[in-house]
Amino acid sequence: MNTVLIASLAPVVILLIYVYKKDSNQKEPVKMLLKALLGGVLAALLDIILLTALSFTEITQFSSAFSGALYEAFCQAALPEEACKLFFLYIFIWKSQYFDEYFDGLEYAACVGLGFAGLENIMYVIQGGMGVAIGRAIFAVPAHFFFAIFMGYFFALAKFRPWKKGSYLVLAYIVPVILHGLYDFILMYKNILDEARAVPTTILSIIFFVFFIFVAKQATKSLNNMSGK
Numbered sequence: 001m002n003t004v005l006i007a008s009l010a011p012v013v014i015l016l017i018y019v020y021k022k023d024s025n026q027k028e029p030v031k032m033l034l035k036a037l038l039g040g041v042l043a044a045l046l047d048i049i050l051l052t053a054l055s056f057t058e059i060t061q062f063s064s065a066f067s068g069a070l071y072e073a074f075c076q077a078a079l080p081e082e083a084c085k086l087f088f089l090y091i092f093i094w095k096s097q098y099f100d101e102y103f104d105g106l107e108y109a110a111c112v113g114l115g116f117a118g119l120e121n122i123m124y125v126i127q128g129g130m131g132v133a134i135g136r137a138i139f140a141v142p143a144h145f146f147f148a149i150f151m152g153y154f155f156a157l158a159k160f161r162p163w164k165k166g167s168y169l170v171l172a173y174i175v176p177v178i179l180h181g182l183y184d185f186i187l188m189y190k191n192i193l194d195e196a197r198a199v200p201t202t203i204l205s206i207i208f209f210v211f212f213i214f215v216a217k218q219a220t221k222s223l224n225n226m227s228g229k
Helices: 002-022 030-054 065-093 102-128 130-160 162-192 195-226
Strands: none
Touching (some): 002 030, 030 065, 102 130, 102 195
16 A cells, blocks of 8 residues: 555655745745645545536447547546636635745646645556556646646736736636646547557647647746746
């Protein structure tokens, strides 16, 4: 069990340390970062409750692999997961006195995303073993981290540009949903296809991941500049 926990949480801890070190101006209180992390854990639990209560349609009921993967990626993953993350990010962080510069939005959102990924990772690794742990450490956990960066970017703009608060909060939800849904769709569609036809989607998923890294870096740089770092 200890090995499973270490394998599940190691990538989360690494990314937490990374984003904490990126805050070179005024470090956020550890208690607030832990609060945001807890928000992510609660978001994952709320997501499980919602999925159970709503009893989503099984993917096998769809007439094609494409429509089934699209439904599962957006309706069962991206839409509810990002809604739960943004909900706890808002109620835990929005009114905090420590949320006083642009980069803070990104840092707190990253903690929420990684808290979500941590609990999700534990559940998947318990079921699938160390092979799953390696795959999720490389792709799934960083993906949640990148979705959170986009959420945090617009969350920060909503906070410090109140005349456009509503629009930026909508973007803080919609942009991560689109990216999350597309990313999950590529992976789910690939898993449904046979090996020969899955090769192009594998290449596409790698390209999409590289795109994540590039745009997330630009968003981080932009918020750093706004915060005067």
